Amino acid sequence: MNIPSLLNVAIGLFLVYLILSLLVSDLQELISAYLFDWRAKNLKSSIESILGAEIARKLYEHPLIRSLKNYKMDRDKGAAGPSYIPDEIFALALIDLLMEAAGIEERIVSLSVEDFREAIASDEVQKLLDKERIELMRSLANKAQIDGDKKPFIKSLESELIGWFKQSMDRASGVFKRRVKGMILVLGFAVAVLLNVDTLNLATRLSLEPVLREQVSQNVDFVLSENALSKYLDCLERASLEPKDCQSLVSPNFLNGVEREFFSLPVGWNAANLSYQFGADFSSFKLLRAILGWTLTAIAISMGSSFWFDLLNRLIDVRNTGNKPPAAIDFQSSKSSDSSHS
Structure with missing residues (x-):
């Protein structure tokens, strides 16, 4: 697999981690603030x-x-x-x-x-x-x-x-942060299993399917097109604001759109995804592999949405710098055209 394809695989994984981190952060806030106080x-x-x-x-x-x-x-x-x-x-x-x-x-x-x-x-x-x-x-x-x-x-x-x-x-707040970190790890594993977000399965699918990588590229463009996303993530991390106060920073349809883009990826317990994940002959080895994939997803989620947002932007910049500038292409074509006329 070439470097651009590897970058797109990583971008797809990081996009999933970003979306799940946002979901788990909301769940953690609901539990810690409203259930256990x-x-x-x-x-x-x-x-x-x-x-x-x-x-x-x-x-x-x-x-x-x-x-x-x-x-x-x-x-x-x-x-x-x-x-x-x-x-x-x-x-x-x-x-x-x-x-x-x-x-x-x-x-x-x-x-x-x-x-x-x-x-x-x-x-x-x-x-x-x-x-x-x-x-x-x-x-x-x-x-x-x-x-x-x-x-x-x-x-x-x-x-x-x-x-x-x-x-x-x-x-x-060190004690509280450690407690929250542990809760996010547990919630992350529960969400990974519930939504069947298997990092190993997802990485395999992205590496083998160019069409899926192209779809992920479009999904990333949609998510990063929200100009206020960085402010929204910063708002969620501030202890002086309620999470509901942050919702006004993003467009009303943005979070629904993120959810829609997420479920277009190879996740979930649908028959098509399960056939890739476990195949026709289910075995204990494949189950252990799935558990490892869910665990990796949970660990990634615990890193936080801001971490994956920053890393995702850096990878996008690396991918874009690999593209040949249009001006250089025009220059080469014009040079070839001039030599043919001469």
Whole structure:
């Protein structure tokens, strides 16, 4: 098999992995956020670890945080809280909470660094925050004062708190990410079996059938034609947004079209695909081969949709650079034409 054919086989596999990664991500979000409330519980415990239990409790009672209701909270009043807290909402709620605890919340509109220092030095705030966290708030206020010459202090302080919150959440979410990684691997294997996406069978079919490779090339063009796909994938990875908030980034018919293109590939439990996968004489060896193929698919899915999207784009670029530029062809043909006339 030549290099362009191998590239098309790889492109076909990566396209399948990208589509399945999107599907499994949605399933994982449904299970972790709405069935077991894992994301909300992890978020709350992370905030408690960076602020302290008492101030975290008051923060969750703040109107800005309480307004972030979701389906789980509406159904179960004992739910941990929202699954997502936007960065700017967290920063504003924390500033307001500290100013209110100090009894000077009316100054928040024209907040100055002196007002904020007065607030965190008050006895009421020192009952909520330990000495180390108060020093952290003072350091963030100082940095906001230095960096905020061209904008109001409260905006600079908000930016500093947002940056600190993001870094803290990245460090504190390691346990949750490992749990999600394991769940995605299990879900990936279940989806691979349910949809019969056997990597070995799919690679064999793509390598032996030029027509199928051409079809995959068209499928890839359709998927990558969605200009907002990269923004959609970035949105799905942000912990401050609900997955449903990302749907508006892509055209309404795009996800349905992706599903249609996926099932046009050699996947599923239909008779035609099974005849290629297992043949007329079923054997334990072929079953083990299929299990290995499903396992490889599950491992690939666990890499994530953004990984396969980036890799797919790189392969497309490699394939396109292998094509001879039209200008060079025109030049050669014109040169031949001139020599024939001479």
